[in-house]
Amino acid sequence: MSKYGWFGFLVCGAVWFGDILHPASIAVATSSVHAAEPAAHLEATVEIPRLNVSEYHRPYVALWIADQDRQVAANITVWYQLAGSREGEGTKWLPDLRQWWRRSGRGLEMPVDGVSAATRPPGEHTVKLAADDKRLAELAPGQYDLMIEASREVGGRELLTIPFTWPPRKTQTHDVQGTTELGKVSLTLTP
């Protein structure tokens, strides 16, 4: 596990990365009176399926919040190969996360504190954004999509979307079922 370790992204969430916000999403943010009242938080569970293939590599996975113009309102996490024989080696395959790369990745200096993390093995993995995480605290009320994109070496690519409304009025869980590179993904919003 790298220095951005297993839980690193949970505790480093407060690091601001406003430069990746698209102007459109900034406009949305400033047009509201103020973003979500205190304590709402977000938890996403991503299942990486166990695949019966002869050559298996852990997938690259990106989770982000997209606004209605498909611009990135917040980057939640990106799992990619952090270690390698040379510095930054694993970043070579980040563009395979096609949508994420276009919407956000290509404009980032990797690694990004609180976002970058190592690839995960098959199983369920939970990512939480705490209520005081700036990414949530500054998320303007409105309609969003949780985007989940996975791409695997010698494998395929899959993109899933979970639409949601922010902030939540009551605790809500939304699910989507992947078919190839992703299993079940669920999003729980807690007011």
Next chain:
Amino acid sequence: MLRVLIIPAVLAALCCSSAEAHRIWLRPSQTVLSGAEPWVTVDAAVSNDLFYFNHFPLGLDNLVITAPDGSKVEAQNQAVGKYRSVFDLPLEQTGTYRIAVVNQGLFASWTEDGERRRFRGSVDSFSEAVPADAKNLQVTESYGRVETFVTNGQPNGTALKPTGKGVELVPLTHPNDLYAGEKATFQLLVNGQPAEGLEIELIRGETRYRDAHDAQTLSTDNNGEFTVTWPEAGMYWFETSVQDKDTQIEQAQQRRMSYAVTLEVLPQ
């Protein structure tokens, strides 16, 4: 020795392609890159089918690569084969590279002792090669640009600035930000000025696997612009050309300017 044989073939293709269907192209291995030290490798060829090398290699003598900061960089591992040329390019900077082959020259024909003579070469060598009193002299100057674009990380526009010579593309939509189902708008300039009424032939590659080339014909509006909606992902190529009489040497009757570009359209 090989190169001596190849250049006339390429010039022939450049000079006379209005009558023939030969297409000139550069095809990068990929256009959207990342990583510590990404490289692209590029094929360069002249052929009817896209993007198959089955006719002539494209000479690399006039390869011009502009880096994201606007400086010129050199290709590595250049080789000219039977049907294609190839070169590698390490993308040491982040941003967009413009990779172009810019061929300039002229074609002359005249009669001497009752026989038809021809010359292909540079403007500078014209007076040595063609007698001053040549009869029935026909001279066409040519300026052809063949190019493509690749981006390491975030796309930028420094390398895309027009030079003001020949036909050039002003990508109002960034050439490495093209996606299936979306629109892209481009402007075409002739010697730096927006050119109305240019006819564009747009073809998606992999022509071998369908019955027809399915070329789309588009034309520029009064601001030199045209818009295309990409029907599907793939490597696309388009070409346009224009003629005028604004020649460099007075013996020339016309100047032919052509432009061809390879663009990659990604799936959503």
